[in-house]
Amino acid sequence: xxxxxxxxxxxxxxxxxxxxxxxxxxxxxxxxxxxxxxxxxxxxxxxxxxxxxxxxxxxxxxxxxxxxxxxxxxxxxxxxxxxxxxxxxxxxxxxxxxxxxxxxxxxxxxxxxxxxxxxxxxxxxxxxxxxxxxxxxxxxxxxxxxxxxxxxxxxxxxxxxxxxxxxxxxxxxxxxxxxxxxxxxxxxxxxxxxxxxxxxxxxxxxxxxxxxxxxxxxxxxxxxxxxxxxxxxxxxxxxxxxxxxxxxxxxxxxxxxxxxxxx
Numbered sequence: 001x002x003x004x005x006x007x008x009x010x011x012x013x014x015x016x017x018x019x020x021x022x023x024x025x026x027x028x029x030x031x032x033x034x035x036x037x038x039x040x041x042x043x044x045x046x047x048x049x050x051x052x053x054x055x056x057x058x059x060x061x062x063x064x065x066x067x068x069x070x071x072x073x074x075x076x077x078x079x080x081x082x083x084x085x086x087x088x089x090x091x092x093x094x095x096x097x098x099x100x101x102x103x104x105x106x107x108x109x110x111x112x113x114x115x116x117x118x119x120x121x122x123x124x125x126x127x128x129x130x131x132x133x134x135x136x137x138x139x140x141x142x143x144x145x146x147x148x149x150x151x152x153x154x155x156x157x158x159x160x161x162x163x164x165x166x167x168x169x170x171x172x173x174x175x176x177x178x179x180x181x182x183x184x185x186x187x188x189x190x191x192x193x194x195x196x197x198x199x200x201x202x203x204x205x206x207x208x209x210x211x212x213x214x215x216x217x218x219x220x221x222x223x224x225x226x227x228x229x230x231x232x233x234x235x236x237x238x239x240x241x242x243x244x245x246x247x248x249x250x251x252x253x254x255x256x257x258x259x260x261x262x263x
Contacts, residue, residue: 009257010250011035016181016193016217018043018204020174027194027246034250039190041181042174043203048080049146049167056166057085060141065094067138071152073100073124075107077143077168082111089113096137100127123223123244124152136161146170147199149225171199178207185213192218192239192253194246198229205233218256220249 013036017024021042028038060070070092072078082088092113099105099115101122108115117134119126128151139162142153146167156163184190185208193214195201201221208214211234220239221227227237239256241248 009254013037013191013257014039014184014189015250015253016041016190018193018195018200020045021176030246031250034254039181039184041178041204041207042176043200043207044171045174046076046080047170047172048084049169050084052167053081053084053143056141056143056164057081057091059164060095061091063139063141069096069098069137069140071098071100071127071140071142072104072108073127073142073144073148073152075103077145078104078107078111080169081143098127098130100124121243124149127152128155131156131159138162140164141166143168171197171203173203173206178209182208182210182213185216188216190217191257192220194220194249194253195226195230195235196222196246196249198226201226201230201233201235205235211235218253218260220253220256222246222249 015031015036016039017027017031018041019027021040024038024040024042028040031038060068072081085091089111096116097108097113099108099118101119105115105118117130119130121129136156136159140156141164143166146169153163153165181190193204195204205211205214215234215236218238219230219235220241221230221237222241222244224240227240230237238260239249239252241252
């Protein structure tokens with residue numbers, strides 16, 4: 001989507017980012033470009049699962065490239081598999097590679113891998129819709145996070161596709177000190193917090209240690225799935241992104257502030 005013009009109702013706002021330290025850095029650039037001030041609280045870090053990848057890669061090399069798809073559902077997964085699996089680029093050149101969205105595409109292209117097709121909607125539901133208009137493979141290798149929805153797996157298996165689900169990495173809570181952010185929440189100086197996944201929402205509440213404090217900013221989530229998880233944690237969600245992206249989360253936040261100007 002690219003960087004877009006500053007949004008009037010984000011100007012001067014303090015926005016808390018809760019991804020990994022590396023991801024927060026990238027998102028902070030976007031937030032700053034919109035005229036807001038980013039604050040970082042790394043709530044998770046990525047733990048690769050190399051044994052799963054190596055086992056799956058051996059199985060992939062034994063499969064028929066003409067009837068096998070390789071599916072990536074995140075840029076994180078691409079990078080981890082590429083750094084773990086031997087001969088990543090040359091191996092995938094023989095297979096149909098499927099990507100969940102533009103950011104995953106960009107990660108693949110860094111390794112000179114060109115996806116055969118990309119979901120129009122960056123989600124498993126988008127991948128399901130894409131498969132409905134294409135000839136199904138006989139076998140699929142689906143690289144994703146350890147936790148996540150199983151809708152794509154279930155859909156492919158119901159259609160008779162032998163699907164290998166490979167947990168590529170897990171998100172673990174980051175132990176970065178949250179004292180400074182907790183104080184800012186107490187001082188009501190954080191205007192909004194962005195939560196991109198159910199795991200991140202859980203880690204955010206754990207790190208803050210107080211649901212009331214965690215609820216003080218405007219809570220923005222990436223999807224209905226994250227909203228449901230946040231509800232169970234006691235968070236009051238004000239903004240749900242229309243599409244699963246941080247750009248969409250920020251657009252939704254701007255619209256919210258248009259009608260509920262804070263302080």
